[in-house]
Each structure stands twice: as structure tokens, then as C-alpha cells.
Amino acid sequence: MSSRLIDISGKAIPWPSENEMQTDESKLSHLQKHFAEHPSSGLTPARLGSIMREAEQGNIIAQSDLGEDLEEKDGHIFSELQKRKLTLLTIRGSVEPCRNASESEKKDASMVQELLDEIPDFEDVITDMADGILKGFSNIELDWQRWGDDWLINRAHYRPQNWFQLNPNNRNEIRLRDNSPEGAPLQAFGWIKHIHRSKSGYPGRNGLTRVLAWPFLFKNYSVRDLAEFLEIYGLPLRLGKYPSGASDKEKSTLLQAVMSIGHNAGGIIPKGMEIEFQEAAKGASSPYEAMMSWCERTQSKAILGGTLTSQADGKSSTNALGNVHNEVRQELRDSDLRQIASTLTRDIVYPLWMLNGRAAGDPRRHPKFVFDVSEPEDIATYSERLPGLVSLGMRIPQAWAHEKLMIPQAEDGDPILALACAVPAPAPALESELEKEKDKKAANPKAKLAALKAQETTDVVEAYVSQLQGMANKASSEMIEQIKSLVDNARSLEEIRDGLLALDMPPDALADAMNQALSAASLAGRYELLQDAN
Incomplete structure (x- = not known):
């Protein structure tokens, strides 16, 4: 198989055993025993500058450990990063064939999609890749397994960033730390090598750790100063007074009482001694809180592109501005997904396509992983x-x-939605029966006469109703206009009530219309009775 395997760039690659992983404990046991140093403990501006210079020179261990500390120790950074990571899981991704794909290439894409679906917890793979947003890159080792004629990815193992270093001869290349100056190159088809470009630069400089570290440092200073302020100014000053000639033992007893009385709210002292409570000097916590707020707003801007989708601004904001900031956040999501899809295509989709019998095809026509962000x-x-x-x-x-x-779009034979009020057309058999019934009625002279009388009666009734509406509309319109004007100009329900009682709306015109309608209806009824008698 090694003679025909090539990577996505067209270079021939060797293929190791499916049970062999590059970080196997027998090979690189020192990595399994490496523990983080937590460089944020006692962090100073000088130490932070040193960490960043080391990362620029290829030693990214301390910077990677600092990124872990930022996410663990700062709740605001953790919350904002979680928003950016978890939103990636809401978008569906799939394997799509190349452009103008043939039937064979479409089948290849379906085959790779089925193999991809077999990867356990594929959503966790995407989340682990998103760790590169903070640290610049994320490497996940693939555990391959042969199952019949197919090569499957049995597991995907996240590897911490402090296991790696930059190649001193090519700082864009990430290598395993194997105690050599250059490091060990990552074996082909064995890794998901995701470099997440939050900004331009090589992996040691393009993560958000370098942007977030400074406000994290200043915020910690402000939190420490605020804690000291509350400790000093939160309790009144306790001043003990001892009489002249007091012994050292008596002074020590008074001092112990002074130091403990604030927390114990009680104590005893020898007779003749005093404890006075002096009001603490005036001070304000607002400068420290303002500094902490600025740091959190800066962190939100760096991670989500704005502050109105979080509580970092501390103010109420308009819905329009919130929508603008949410659009910026959506653009960041689409950029993250585009970078992740490119890496998945290169390091998962292409190997699955190549290893499962498609090496004879054109490597430029391989399937691609695509997120549907529309x-x-x-x-x-x-x-x-x-x-x-x-x-x-x-x-x-x-x-x-x-x-x-x-x-x-509905396929042939698929049931489709229709209006519930639509009246179905009569069945052919029912329609023919209705036509026969009409023909019978037309052939019967008496039935025909009854139908004509019914039609004539309907026409007369409709004429009466139309005439009554015309006569009543004028009178009722005048009343409605007066009531409408009253309601529009009234300022309270009581004013409407009083106005209705005071309105002059003589019902004479409406009463005349009703009288004429009743008289016409009576005469029409008598006429029908005479017609029936004849």
C-alpha cells in the first residue's frame, strides 16, 4: 500500500501499522509524564514578556501552559471561549463531492461520509480543534483500525500543546518534542494538525493567548488590590491603650485582644486597659472595579468581537447595537468553521478516501468537508x-x-402540504348522478315550475335586503361618524359615557327605513299566499 499512497499535496508517504501511534509510551514516554508548570502563578510583566519571547523562538511550552491557566483561572475568559466553541456544534457539516462530480465521485463522497459517521464522538473532535483559537494550534492523534477491507478511525486522541515545539528551521511547522533540537515530524495520516489563525503569523504568535494575557495580568493586579482595600477599609481601626508601667505580658495580652476582636466580636482585657475603634480612612473601590471592567471588555472584544453579546459592558444597550455585535460574532463563527473544514478535509476526509481503495483516482478530485452556514x-x-x-x-x-x-423540493410521490379549506372536486360517479338528477327535474313540468318560483322568491328577497341596506346605511353612517369622533377626542371612559348620553342622534330616518321594510315584507307575504291559492 505504501507504494501508491500520496498525501493531499501529491507526495508519496509511508503507511505504518494500524496499531502504531507516534506518541506510544514506549517511544516518547517523557511526554506522558510531563505536567504543566502553571506560569500564571506570580506572573509579572517581565515574566510574561519572557514567555512570549520564548514562544517566538520555538519553545511554546510555557505559552501553552499559560493558555490553560487563562481558561481555568479567569471565569470571564472561560465563558466567552465557551460561547465561541459551542456555537460551532450548532452547524451541520457533511462530506460533499468535488465540483461537477461524476456518479463514481458522488459514491466516493457517500462512502467517506459513512466512514466519518463511524468516528466516536465526532463533535468532541471539533471542540478539541477549536482549542486552537486560544493557543494557536491543536493536534489530535488518530488511532486507525482495519475492519475487513476498510480502514476506520477507531479513536481521536487530543494531545496537549506542551507536547510540541516549532521546527527551528521552519517556524510554521509543529513537531513533537522527542528531545532532539528539531523535534520529530508528525507522521502523515496520523494526525489532525489544526493551525487556527486568529491573526497572521506562525503558530507561536497567532493564538489569542498573547492578546488575552495582558488584560488577564492587569485584572489580577486589580483584584488583589481590591481585596487588600476591602480588608483594610472594611473594618474599623482598633487601637489598644495600656496604662504606664504595664508589663510585657500585659501588653501582649492587649495586642492579642486587639487583633482578634474584629473577627471574634468579643474578648477580654485586663482592668485599666482600653480598646478604641477608630473610623477607617475614607477610600473608594471604583478605580479597581473600573480597571477590572476594562480588562473584561477587552477580553470580550478579542474573543467575540464585541461586548454587547455578554455582560462585559455593564450597561443596557439597544437592540440594534446588539444585533450588529451578534453579526460580528456570526462572522467569527463562519471563519472558525471554514478553517476547521479545511483541516478536516486534509487530515480526515482525504485519508479515508485514499486508504479505502480510491488511490487510483485523481487526488485533485477528492471529496471535501463543508459546513452549511447559510x-x-x-x-x-x-x-x-x-x-x-x-x-x-x-x-x-x-x-x-x-x-x-x-x-x-418535493420528489415524485411525496405528500405535499395543501390548504385545509380547499374543496375537493366531486368524484366522476357522483358528478354523473348529480347531472341525472338535474335532468329528471328538468323533464318534470311541476318540478320546473317549483324551481322557477323558488328562484323568483330568492331574487325578491335579495332585492328587499339590498334596498333595506341602502336606506339604512345613510342613517347608521351618520350615527357611527358621531360616535367615532367622540371616541377619538375623548380622554377617558367617563368622558365617552357622558358624550354618548349627550349626543343628538334622532332615530327617525332609521325607524322610517325599518317601517318601510316591514311593510314591504308583509305585502310580499300576502302576495305569495294569493299566488299559492291560485
């Missing part, structure tokens, strides 16, 4: 606008509308 358009807006555009003569394809609204 958002559906507002269906309410489209439903209002599209009919007008169509009426103007625009020829809008149905496929385009389905794509914009992210509504799949």
Missing part, C-alpha cells in the same frame, strides 16, 4: 414580495425560491 431568508418577507414581482412579469425559478427559503 441562513434561511425571512419567509414572511418573501411571501409578501414575490407575488408582486411575479405580477410585474419577473420570471423567478421555483428552485431559487426553495433554495433561499431552505425548503426542500
Whole structure:
């Protein structure tokens, strides 16, 4: 197999046994026993500058450990990073064939998707890759296994960043620390090597650790100073007075009482001694809180691109500004997903495609991993606008509308939605029976006469109703206009009540219309009785 395997760049690669991992304890046991140094303990500006210079020169151990400390010790940094990481899991990703794919290439993409689905906890792989946002890179070792004729990824093991170093001859290359000056190169098809570019530069400088470390340091200074302020100014000054000639033992007893009385709220002293409580000097905690707030706002801007999607601003903000900041956060999400998809294509999709019998194909036509970051358009807006555009003569394809609204098109035979009020067409048999019944009625003279009388009666009734509406509309409209004007100008319900009682709305016109309608109805009834008698 090694003679025909090539990486995504076209270089021939050897392929080790499926049970052999590069960080096996028998090879690099010193990495398994390495523990973090926690450089944030006693961190000073001078020490922080030294850590960053070491990372620039290829020694990224201390900077990687500092990144772990930032996430563990600062709750605000942890919270903002979690928002950025977890939002990546809400977007669906899939393996897609290359452009203008043939049927064979489409089958290859489906095959790789099935093998990818077999990876346990694939969402954790994406989360582990997102650790590179803070530390600049994230390396995950792949444990391959042969199952029948297929090569599968049995497990994906996250490896901490302090296991690695930069190649001194090429600072863009990350290598394992094997106690050699250059380090061991990562074996092909054995790693997910994700370099996350939060900014331009090689991996030792492009992580957010270097941006967040300074506000983290200043914030810790302010928190320490605030704690000292509260300890000093939170309790009143306790001053003990002893009489002249007091012995050293008596002085020691008084001092012990003074030091413990603040917390124990009680104590005893020899007779003749005094303890006075002096009001503490005036001070304010606002300078320390302002500094801490500035640090957290800076951290939010660095991680999420703004402050209005978190509580870091400490103020109420408008919905419009919040939407703007949320759009910036969405752009960061799309950028993160694009970088992760590129790495997954190179280090998982391509090896699965190559190792499972597709080496004879063109390596440039391999499948790709893609996240669907498209958002559906507002269906309410489209439903209002599209009919007008169509009426103007625009020829809008149905496929385009389905794509914009992210509504799949129905396949042949699929049940589709329909209006609930739609009246189904009568069945052919029922329709023929109705026609026969009509023909029978038409052939019967008496039935025909009864139908004509019923039609005539319906027409007369409709005419009476229409005439009554015309006569009553004028009178009722005048009343409605007066009431409407009263309601529009009134300032309280009581004013409306009093206004209604004071309105002059003579019902004469409406009463005349009703009288004429009743008289007409009575005469029409008598006429029908006479017609039936004849």
C-alpha cells in the first residue's frame, strides 16, 4: 500500500501499522509524564514578556501552559471561549463531492461520509480543534483500525500543546518534542494538525493567548488590590491603650485582644486597659472595579468581537447595537468553521478516501468537508414580495425560491402540504348522478315550475335586503361618524359615557327605513299566499 499512497499535496508517504501511534509510551514516554508548570502563578510583566519571547523562538511550552491557566483561572475568559466553541456544534457539516462530480465521485463522497459517521464522538473532535483559537494550534492523534477491507478511525486522541515545539528551521511547522533540537515530524495520516489563525503569523504568535494575557495580568493586579482595600477599609481601626508601667505580658495580652476582636466580636482585657475603634480612612473601590471592567471588555472584544453579546459592558444597550455585535460574532463563527473544514478535509476526509481503495483516482478530485452556514431568508418577507414581482412579469425559478427559503423540493410521490379549506372536486360517479338528477327535474313540468318560483322568491328577497341596506346605511353612517369622533377626542371612559348620553342622534330616518321594510315584507307575504291559492 505504501507504494501508491500520496498525501493531499501529491507526495508519496509511508503507511505504518494500524496499531502504531507516534506518541506510544514506549517511544516518547517523557511526554506522558510531563505536567504543566502553571506560569500564571506570580506572573509579572517581565515574566510574561519572557514567555512570549520564548514562544517566538520555538519553545511554546510555557505559552501553552499559560493558555490553560487563562481558561481555568479567569471565569470571564472561560465563558466567552465557551460561547465561541459551542456555537460551532450548532452547524451541520457533511462530506460533499468535488465540483461537477461524476456518479463514481458522488459514491466516493457517500462512502467517506459513512466512514466519518463511524468516528466516536465526532463533535468532541471539533471542540478539541477549536482549542486552537486560544493557543494557536491543536493536534489530535488518530488511532486507525482495519475492519475487513476498510480502514476506520477507531479513536481521536487530543494531545496537549506542551507536547510540541516549532521546527527551528521552519517556524510554521509543529513537531513533537522527542528531545532532539528539531523535534520529530508528525507522521502523515496520523494526525489532525489544526493551525487556527486568529491573526497572521506562525503558530507561536497567532493564538489569542498573547492578546488575552495582558488584560488577564492587569485584572489580577486589580483584584488583589481590591481585596487588600476591602480588608483594610472594611473594618474599623482598633487601637489598644495600656496604662504606664504595664508589663510585657500585659501588653501582649492587649495586642492579642486587639487583633482578634474584629473577627471574634468579643474578648477580654485586663482592668485599666482600653480598646478604641477608630473610623477607617475614607477610600473608594471604583478605580479597581473600573480597571477590572476594562480588562473584561477587552477580553470580550478579542474573543467575540464585541461586548454587547455578554455582560462585559455593564450597561443596557439597544437592540440594534446588539444585533450588529451578534453579526460580528456570526462572522467569527463562519471563519472558525471554514478553517476547521479545511483541516478536516486534509487530515480526515482525504485519508479515508485514499486508504479505502480510491488511490487510483485523481487526488485533485477528492471529496471535501463543508459546513452549511447559510441562513434561511425571512419567509414572511418573501411571501409578501414575490407575488408582486411575479405580477410585474419577473420570471423567478421555483428552485431559487426553495433554495433561499431552505425548503426542500418535493420528489415524485411525496405528500405535499395543501390548504385545509380547499374543496375537493366531486368524484366522476357522483358528478354523473348529480347531472341525472338535474335532468329528471328538468323533464318534470311541476318540478320546473317549483324551481322557477323558488328562484323568483330568492331574487325578491335579495332585492328587499339590498334596498333595506341602502336606506339604512345613510342613517347608521351618520350615527357611527358621531360616535367615532367622540371616541377619538375623548380622554377617558367617563368622558365617552357622558358624550354618548349627550349626543343628538334622532332615530327617525332609521325607524322610517325599518317601517318601510316591514311593510314591504308583509305585502310580499300576502302576495305569495294569493299566488299559492291560485
